[in-house]
Amino acid sequence: MDITLTINGKSYSQDVEPRLLLIHFVRDVAGLTGTHMGCETSLCGACTVELNGKAIKSCTMFAVQAKGADIVTVEGLASDGKLDPMQEAFWNEHGLQCGFCTPGMIMASKQILDRNPAPTEDEIRHGLEGNVCRCTGYQHIVNAVKAAAAGAGK
Amino acid sequence: MIAQKFEYTAPKSLDEALHLLASGAKPIAGGMSLIPMMKLRLAAPEHLVDLRALKDLSYIREAGGQLHIGATASHYDVESSALLRQKCPLLTETAAAIGDVQVRNMGTIGGSVAHADPAADYPAALQALEAKFVLQGAKSERVVGATDFFVDAFTTALEPGEILREVIVPIDDARTGTSYQKMAQPASGFAIVGVAARVRQNAGKISFARLGITGLSNRAYRASASEKALEGKSSTPADIQSAAALVAQGIDANSDLHASADYRRHLAVVHASRALKTALSRIA
Structure with missing residues (x-):
């Protein structure tokens, strides 16, 4: 087809x-x-x-x-060699270790902020329920989404 | 994991889809249950007809004092609908509890209901709402109520060649409160047990109660004994507890590696109590 x-x-x-x-x-x-x-x-x-x-x-x-x-x-996501703010936030907040889940995490995290620019921690965790990370324990990923949300508001 | 070979059609009209289904094709909507089954080769349809290609089948609208939801409205469409949030908050609350965001973006209300997974969330809410389902075949359509629609595990009143075209739910007045409470299986998000409560109060007494239960047995059902026990009561904690205690009465409870039958029955009582308390607290 x-x-x-x-x-x-x-x-x-x-x-x-x-x-x-x-x-x-x-x-x-x-x-x-x-x-x-x-x-x-x-x-x-x-x-x-x-x-x-x-x-x-x-x-x-x-x-x-x-x-x-x-x-x-x-x-x-990146354009002209400049990372997307969500990628930047994952980098700054150490939102990854092995990096295998990261592309999916970043795409799901972008969806959270697309729909809700100022999510609570609970809303971030609810938005990431479909993504599994076996390294970080999620805390740094949640921090990265919070940082991206805070940065986007500036 | 690769599915067996199949033919795929994106129909241009509902008539074309129904014609293909009448000759043995299988409908696919969001595919959130069907595609995993095809990848595991638990299902091997020879011909798929993609109902998502029918763009005018994902409506959510009010007409004739009821709410009409097209079969291919996604869980996200339902969850984010301002109309439903205002006029049928039980459905938005239930949709938001399904799976995860990616599943809710693709999965559809029609697909979920027609698949009739015994652990799916929607059937509990649709039982409590006394929803009606419009089933359409190539030659005729009929309307079936929720109590008759859910027959058994993965079995509904749908006949071969028919599709579930629309879900119809009522609009309740401000004296009605609703809630959906579930214990989710942590990996899949499916309900180990889920309870939808819909209660109405009049002059301090419960005048109407509907309880839909999913996950506990082979099909979502109405807990009639609990409903009867609530009517006319004044909704004290003791009234709620004694009604919730009847929620699994006469039910052959499922047992699997996630939860034994006894534990499921216990969860049903606990979640019925929570759903009733929350629903009552939401009455305006």
Whole structure:
């Protein structure tokens, strides 16, 4: 099936099998390997990308369902060598150790602030329920989202 | 994990979708249950018809004194609907308790309800709301109430070839309070037990009570014995406790590695009590 999707502003067209998962399109067709395949069972959130402005798990969607969609991956955040404020906040607050969950964490964290620019700690944790980190114990990730929220208000 | 091969159609109209379903295709909406099952090869449909492609099926609107929710309205659409927050807060509260943000962005009310997972959140609220479901086939449509719709685990009143097109819920007056309380399974977010309460007070007495329970047994059900016990009572802690104690009466409780049947029954009583107290406290 011929599909065209836009990823980080660039158009990709490919003849794909309907069973091809969106994450495989992102990683193997578009070659954008920043989006990680973790649990493959829609629990860990490492594969989170933005689809038409909404955070979704790309391991639990067929690429054909995203036909015509506008997708943003972690590679689409920095521009002109300047990190996105959320990436900057994860760096400053040490919101990662091994980094495997980080692309998904950052995409989910951006969704939190898109919908609520001044979230409480509870709201941040509720917004990150779909993302698993096995290193940090989450505290520094929550701190990073708080820092990004505070920075965005300045 | 790769699903078995299948054919995929994004239909241009509901008629086209119904025609394909009548010839054996399977509907997919958000895919939050179906895709994991296909990846595990627990499900292997030969042809998927993508109902999300029907853009006019995700409405949320008020008409004729009731609220009408199109099948492909996502959990996030429901959770963030100003209309529902004002006129049916039980549904927004329940939608916000489903899974996680990514699941709520994709998953749909129609998909969740038609899938009828015995641990899904919506069915508890829809039982308490006495929701009605519009089921549409290629030739006709019919309306089925919640008590008749949820038949068994993963089994509903839907016939082959029919889709759940719309969910209809009532608009309650200000004397009504509601609450959904759940014990979530920490990994999946599904309800080990979830209780939706909807109560109305008149001159200090409970005049109406509806309790929907999910997670406890093979299907979401109404706790009729608890409802009867509440009516006419003045909602003291003792009244609530004795009504909540009846919530699992006559129910064959599920048992799995997350919770034994006895523990689930205990959780149902505790959460029924919490849901009732919270619902009563919300009456304006």
